[in-house]
Amino acid sequence: LQMFVLKKIINLICPTVLHSMKYFYTASSQVPNLPEFVAVGLVDGAQIVYYDSNTQRAQPKQDWMVNVTAEDPQYWERETGSLLRSQQAYIKNIETAKQRFNQTGGVHIAQKMYGCEWDDETGDVNGFDQQGYDGEDFIVLDLKTLTWIAPKPQAVLTKQNWEEKRAELEMYKNYLTQICIDWLKKYVDYGRSTLLRKELPSVSLLQKTPSSPVTCQASGFYPNKIMLFWTRDGEDLYEDVDHGEILHNHDGTFQKSVDLHVSSVKPEDWGRYSCVFQLSGVEEDIVTKLDPKVIKTNWGKTEIKRYGGGKDIDLTIPIVAVVAVIAVLLIAGIGFAVYKKKQGEELKSISPWHFLAFTF
CATH class of the missing domain: 3.30.500.10 (MHC class I-like antigen recognition-like)
Structure with a gap:
């Protein structure tokens, strides 16, 4: 902590x-x-x-x-x-x-x-x-x-x-x-x-199948000076985590994702995990709890948790629409x-x- x-x-x-x-x-x-x-x-x-x-x-x-x-x-x-x-x-x-x-x-x-x-x-x-x-x-x-x-x-x-x-x-x-x-x-x-504006993103939790990693995706932020990471009980998590690169969106903003491998996580422990987004110069973090109710999936009814006026993200993680x-x-x-x-x-x-x- x-x-x-x-x-x-x-x-x-x-x-x-x-x-x-x-x-x-x-x-x-x-x-x-x-x-x-x-x-x-x-x-x-x-x-x-x-x-x-x-x-x-x-x-x-x-x-x-x-x-x-x-x-x-x-x-x-x-x-x-x-x-x-x-x-x-x-x-x-x-x-x-x-x-x-x-x-x-x-x-x-x-x-x-x-x-x-x-x-x-x-x-x-x-x-x-x-x-x-x-x-x-x-x-x-x-x-x-x-x-x-x-x-x-x-x-x-x-x-x-x-x-x-x-x-x-x-x-x-x-x-x-x-x-x-x-x-x-x-x-x-x-x-x-x-160039010096600050835009907060939409943050979504995505999962293709029940056995797939849970992807935390932040899209629509600017500038690209950010940190996106998983925590467990408030501590940074380094194991079972894969970081994606920061990519361009078609509107000049950016997106980034970070995967959490949940196959070894007990269902009763999911609440201990959170995805944290930090934008340089912005005091408040965006914290998204690992909650099955907000995960967008390919096998059932889905929801999305939105923040900062960003845009909703399609079910399938999009290929970046670069300029x-x-x-x-x-x-x-x-x-x-x-x-x-x-x-x-x-x-x-x-x-x-x-x-x-x-x-x-």
Whole structure:
């Protein structure tokens, strides 16, 4: 009980305040109904911009992104031009990779992800840059040593070429740890009402069959800085528990589930178990007792226990309806990197898309 109370106090006094900006690029060849090049940007998990090779226009995906244009009227024109150049570079990367892997035709995908993180409580910052080909890591930036890691022999030549550009690597480090962070702070400020909002979820207990685990599912919460866990007599439970990952909902909120294996739990002991949901910065927890009367099942009349204005959850645990373009980016299973450059200019003229698009 003391550990439970201590964890709650720490969560309230020192909530997680990690903000992130991530950009995803996908170049593809011979993939039906998919543009050759797609780019999206996300801040704290919310999509802020979209571009593809069919429209060839960078488009805002949040109403508050109009603030960028108010400060810089040429913002979207400049972004479009930059993305058009990176589109050409990344399509070329596929052809280079095909040669390296001795491939001819067929479906191939090159993906890139880069960005930065900022903890507004401690001031700590971090940058990252990954790149992949056909669903496997191709090359990754080690920001601490400012070197490239090449897990594939076919990427060694790329590693050597990029590491020779030492001055540009230093500029890129400056981008990831300073310029990217400055833009992240700008976006968080622009979208404060959206990005800093707090939404409580619906919490449901689900069970497919009498012998299946009982799933505690929380859906509709925002942000994704949460804890969801089972307790027994108020103590955290670690045995017979399986945690799922935090996933996106179609409306920009999140969902997460945690399973409790009840096959060894005596019926008279069910009341000792509870599922606890905690949202960072919110004092009151959502506690759901392990009660057969509120479990949604596949074999009889069901009920649902709702909290915080969230939406009811279907009987069968849903496949997450991720924003369509993000789903596109997960075709090969991994998100990856981009290269960016510029230093010594005013922040206003250096947007997140202004980079040097290195080719393989």
